[in-house]
Amino acid sequence: MVKIKSVKVNFIMNMILTASTFIFPLITLPYITRVLSVEGVGKVNVATSIAQYFSMVAMLGVPTYGIRACAQVRDDREKLTKTVQEILLLNLLISVFVYAAYFVAIWKVPKIHNDAALYWIMSSTIIFNVIGVEWLYKGLEQYTYITVRSIIFKAIGLVLMFLFVRHQGDYVIYGAISIVATVGSNFLNFINLRKYVNLRPVGHYDLKHHFKEVMIFFAMAAATTIYTNLDNVMLGFLKNETQAGYYGTSIKIKGLLVSFVTALSTVLLPRVSYYIERGMKEEFKRVSRKALHFVVLLALPVTVYFILYSRESIFLLASKTYENSIIPMQIIMPTVLLIGLTNVLGLQIMVPIGKEKMVFYSVLAGGIADFVANMIFIPTMSAAGAALGTLIAETVVLIVQLIVLRDWIRDLFSEVQWVKACVSTAVAGVACYGVKALNLSNFIALVISVCVFGAVYAVLLLIMREPLFLEVLQDVLHGKVKRGKAEKDGE
Incomplete structure (x- = not known):
């Protein structure tokens, strides 16, 4: 039987993994945006988006379905073996057809054919995702392993980036190294498979x-991938790679923040699937309420802070050349909260209780809204129009999911202290905004403003006795006391 760690350990590991995902672009983005042209960055963004479309088809909804399927049979090695082999075989068969279609696209589409080397390199995402069987490791809640090997490969990618990306025309090399950093570690997953x-x-x-069942998850993943990557593709075709570069910078920052906010719900999917399979409904509801409460407490201040400090963030992570990324970033920031909520409602609640189809319908509605909004706003607003389309799309997804779960909503959000969270966020926002008047460098301004915002937010939550904040604080202090006693006993 596989040893399963506690939710807290998995959450901490996933937060470390998320932090590494943040640190890697934090270090590389300022360098890349200065070495490569905006057009070069835009080309890689467009190629990445198109490769992700094909990878999404090859994966056939397995990333989410596989987690649930493996979590349900994780206590039986024989059943787990058969499940993994069947899913992997299905994955490999589909990927053969996907590569054939990818070859045709490179051969027949002029815009893609002109950068064939870049597109072939980005296609390696497909096979790495298939053989990586990440869904197995998540289903078995092996987040320590996932985190360690991911950090190692990101470090390797970081070194390679500084060694080999030296000139404006090195965007193809940049694309190759980004593959090593993001999915290169999946090769180790395949080698390590025999352990489980x-x-x-x-x-x-x-x-x-x-x-x-995979087809339902595939339809859901397809709709999600299409509308999350649709903006870059439509910007590339309706406008140009430069606009895609501006938009891509704001999207990267948003994506990093979303991964922080969704870190908890990601590790909870296998656990709640396990609860549902064994009829532990009260445990399922308790965990779901706490996850929504956590998302609101974390995502609300993150959203407000980065709207206020979008200029400093863009200038620090990219450069003043990317000033046109500021407004798109401000427009798109509320999606951090929206995605945080839909991630819990859809992935953690609707999927385990068998409402995958409704998750698909919500995402499909978002995809349609995104396409229509992009067609309206991109021609006149460029990158800002794409950001507005994404905001509209994520709002539609949330509305549909709330309608589907309307009988659950009162219970699910019963623990969320909206007034306390909003008041604390608003006061913290006003307090940190004053730092702008000091005319500091971007880095110093961000450091001081984050400290001010965080301190004011935490103190107000403490004064108003926000229950989840007090619980987390108590856990932290309790952990320090335990460590202190252990050290004393060891003397």
Whole structure:
């Protein structure tokens, strides 16, 4: 039986993983945006988006379905082995057809054919995602392993970036190194597979058993991938790579913040799937309420702070050349809260209780809204129009999911202290905004303003006795006391 760590340990590991995801671009983005042209960065963004479309088809909804399927049979090695082999075989078969379609696209589409080397390199995402079986490790809640190997490969990518990306025309090399940093570690996943499942073919595979459910998750993933990458693609075709570069910078910052906010719900999916499979409904509801409460407490201040300090963030992470990224970033920041909520409602609540189809419908509605909004706003507003389209899309997704779960809403949000969170965020925002008047450098301004915002926000939550904040604070202090006693006993 696989040893399962506590939710707190998994959450801490996932937060470290998320932090590494933040630190890598934090270090590389200022360098890349200065070495490469805006057009070069835009080309890599567009190529990455298109490669992700094909990778999404090859994965066929497995990343989410596989987590749930493995979590449900994780206590039985034989069942787990058969499940993993069936899903992996299905994945490999589909990827053959995907690569064939990718080849045709490179051959027939002039805009892609002109940068064929870049697009072939980005296509390695497809096979790395398939053989990586990340869904197995998440289903078994092996977040320590996932975190350690991911940090190692990001460090390797960081070194390679500074060694080999030296000139404006090195965007193809940049694309290759980004693959190493993001999915290169998936090769280790495949090698390490024998630790959890038997590699000898078990035979008598039942691919049909998985195919029906996988297709629902695929449709859901397809709609999500399409509308999350649609902006870059439409900007590239309706405008130019330069606008895609501006938009891509704001999207990267937003994506990093979203990964922080969704860190908890990501590690909870296998746990709540396990609860549902064993009829532990009260545990399921308790965890879901706490996850929503956590998202609001974290995402609300993050959203407000980065709207206020978007200019300093863009100038620090990119340069003043990317000034046109500021307004798109401000427009798109509320999606950090929206995605945080829909991630819990859809991934952690609707999927485990068997409402995958409704998650798909919510995402499909968002995708349609995004396409229509992009067609209206991109021609006149460029990158800002794409940001507005994304904001509209994420709002639509949330509205649909709230309608589907309307009988659950009162109970799910019963622990969220909206007034306390909003008041604390508003006062903290006013307090930190005054730092702008000091005319400090971007880095110093961000450091001081974050400290002011965080301190004011935390003190107000403490004064108003916000329950989840007090619980977290108590856990932290309790942990320090335990460590202190252990050190004293060891003397």
